[in-house]
Amino acid sequence: MFTQDEELLSQLISSDPQRILLKRRAIAKTITLFESTLKDHRKRADHLLQKMLPLVGKSLRIGISGVPGVGKSTLIESFGLYLIEKGFKVAVLAIDPSSTISGGSILGDKTRMEKLTVNEHAFIRPSPSSGNLGGVAEKTREAIVVLEAAGFDVIIIETVGVGQSEIAVSKMTDIFVLLQLPNAGDDLQAIKKGVMEVADLVVINKSDIDLNAATRALAQIKSSLRIFGYQGNPHHQLHHQDVWHPEVMCLSALDENQIGSFWEVILRFQKLQTSNGGFQRRRSHQSLAWLDDQINQGLKELFKNHPEVKERYLRYQSEVQAGVVDPSVAARNLLDIFKHE
Amino acid sequence: MFTQDEELLSQLISSDPQRILLKRRAIAKTITLFESTLKDHRKRADHLLQKMLPLVGKSLRIGISGVPGVGKSTLIESFGLYLIEKGFKVAVLAIDPSSTISGGSILGDKTRMEKLTVNEHAFIRPSPSSGNLGGVAEKTREAIVVLEAAGFDVIIIETVGVGQSEIAVSKMTDIFVLLQLPNAGDDLQAIKKGVMEVADLVVINKSDIDLNAATRALAQIKSSLRIFGYQGNPHHQLHHQDVWHPEVMCLSALDENQIGSFWEVILRFQKLQTSNGGFQRRRSHQSLAWLDDQINQGLKELFKNHPEVKERYLRYQSEVQAGVVDPSVAARNLLDIFKHE
Structure with a gap:
């Protein structure tokens, strides 16, 4: 390995509060190196990737998806600040295949997460904007490794509701959260695109706007999930109570108490998945699928x-x-x- | 080309009523040759395939799918006999990936289409039973070419409701028909598996059993299809009335009048697709997708x-x-x- 990369790595994994700026710069530089298409850069990146591998696996990777306007940024801002207050380090990545075309990007407009962006315990990186979905997903997946090696506790991967990118995110996260608007019938689109199927948690956001509609949507999504769950439980060797069954909850991202409930559900998921071995099994399964x-x-x-x-x-x-x-x-x-x- | 294959081809395309038995045997022999995995056979098959290509394209390929018990065989038997009475020659193929495992096959039990099986204007061939779905689909697609070259007017491809095989069938047919039971909510499974999305015609079969339930299912499927239709019409350059919008109809396969209505809808589809160029466009698109x-x-x-x-x-x-x-x-x-x- 080149000396410059050894130094980059040592800066990146440093936990010295005095070197926080250096660390942040090292993270950004490493991700940029990983995004490069130059052959020489790719070689260096692969070496770094291998060096980082032993440092990986201690974070919680949360995928958050939903159509534009569902309130992803607001939720991530509140949720991120909540986690930081609890003492966690939080990173936010994004997969937005449309950014290649539009030039813009979700997360590109950092003003949408005003407070989180300037918080030193948070690291926000917009979607890579070159190449097709496959390329964008590959770079995001490698950025996750970089951020885990750098010691972030929670890594949030945001994506827009276009179906394929959501499936890509679900393939690289420990828990996949689908945000829905409180419109009954809205779930059909998610079902059609195969997104509902991969959701571990469905959140009906902005439920304060119309609580009745939100309640109806909750009932409908619950019944859809039950129909899906019926066929082929992959964990049939486990007891019913030892397996995670996708949950549905109403939320208003502006209410901090509700952000607390959101986090509690995620913690419950993590605890169950750790105790039944699902957490490790999922990561290992994801790696093999990624290889293919x-x-x-x-x-x-x-x-x-x-x-x-x-x-x-x-x-x-x-x-x-x-x-x-x-x-x-x-x-x-x-x-x-x-x-x- | 070998002399034996030239003779096979001439027997296969013969329209001499005196040679009908020879013709039937030639069809069966050719399909068997196509199903062979021997390298030499494959070479001969490829030569034959090329020879048949100019004779192809005059039939109507109808895909019929639905879960076990929905009444596919009964419908195909009635529908096939109805078409033969109208003067058409009818072939029935099947894609059943499970037949490899179970040994059995839909259509394998020919007694389920008693009258059609013995009719000299019909040709029924069970699902190839070797290999994975890809292999089974490839062989079925080539059997379609053989049967078109042999002059069949309508080729029905039956498949069971397991999602992937239905998508495969939709990729090789001019019209794709999805059979549903008259249970409201049954459509969710089809939506989830992406089958509803590719249906040109949804038939609620056995609607005589419970007319109220069938009517409710009809309304629900119509509204699902409308939601789907909302996003991305590929024919947006055409006027609304010049484009086929998936239809839903109730049916009892035991009632011959209703079989007539079923055929009328298909004819209407064929007429529209021919006049707006969709028929040819779809076949050409299917060929390119097949290549890839x-x-x-x-x-x-x-x-x-x-x-x-x-x-x-x-x-x-x-x-x-x-x-x-x-x-x-x-x-x-x-x-x-x-x-x-």
Whole structure:
């Protein structure tokens, strides 16, 4: 490992309150190094990643998702400050695939989390804004490792409600929280996109606006969750009470007492998941799934960038579209070209 | 091309009523050849596939899915006989990934379609029973080509309600029909599995059992479909009336009049899709998607069977699981091994 990286790492993991600014700068620099696409940077990043691995695994990773306007920023600001008051160090990351197109980004506008942004026990980083969802997710996942190594206790990953990015976040967090508006029927979209299915906790936010509507939404989501839960409990070897069943709660993020209840539910989840082994099992399962996802993505890129395949692929595409070549035959021929390079 | 295959093809496409038995045997033989995993057979099959391609595209491919007990066989039997009476030739295929495990197969028990099975204008073939869903789907898709080349007017592809196989069927049919039981709330499962989303027509079957329940289910599914339809209509360049909006209808498969109404809806769909270009666009889109699916599957297999990768992959898996190696690093290293073979 390069000396500069050794120093970076020692700054990053330092718990000396005198060196807090240096530490923050080291975190930012490391994440930027991880986001780089330069081959040399990638190599250094991989070495750092391996060095950090033993320091990882002590934080709680919380995914928070929901459609724009559901109140994610307000909740994260209140919740983050609440946790800091309790003595925790809090980091906030984001996955926003749309930021590539719009140039903007959730969390990009830091004024939306005014107090949290300036708090020295918090570290906020907007969504990486280059590449497709796969690339953005990869960088966010690696930033989590950096922040865990740096000693953050709670890492919040925020995402917008576009389905795929939420699934990506659920694949890298210990608990996945879905925020919903107090509209009955709003759950259908979440069900359709497969987000409801991966939620450990559903929060009906802004319930102070219309308590009746919130109560109705609560009942409806509870019944949806029950229908889903019916088929295939992966922990069937455990007793009913030893398994986490997704919960639904009403919340107003502006009320600090309610933020306390929110945290209590999360703690209850963490306690149960730790005692039944689910916490470790989930992380290990996520790592293995991540390995395969990255391999499949890499294979597609190798194929796409193979010069001979590339040219032939485009021709086959138009031939298949014109109905002159059967797609199965085209696929088999392209794979043959790829194989015998 | 081998002489034997030329003869097979000429028998297969023959419309001589005197040679109907020979034709039926040729169809069965060709599909069996397509299902073979022998390299030599595969080569012959690919040649035949290419020869058949110009003969393809004149049938209507109807996907019919629904959970066990929803009445698929009864509907297909009545519907098939109704079509034959109208002068059409009807083929029935099936995708049942569970048949590999259970040994049995939907359609395997031909007695469930007693009259259709013995009708000379019908051709029924049970689900291929080897391999995973990908393999089963590939073989079924190629059997469709064989049957279209053989001149069948309507090809019905049946599948059970397990989510993934239904998506596979929707990807190879011109119209996808989802059968539902007259239970309000039954639609949630279909929504969750993403099946409702791809349905062109939802049929509430057995509605004679409880007409009130069927009417309630109809209203509920209609409102679900409306919510889904809200976001992202792919044909936004067309006028509202020129685009097919998924329909819901009640049906009792035992009532022949109602089978007539079912066919009328399908004809209306076909007419609209032909006039707005959707029919051809969908087939062409399906072919391109199929090309990519087959490539991705092939790439995974190449990787999996690479001797050096295979061994290292297993070791990395346990190292990743043990938290000793980061999955991103492992994936990058494995791809490097694969690249420099």
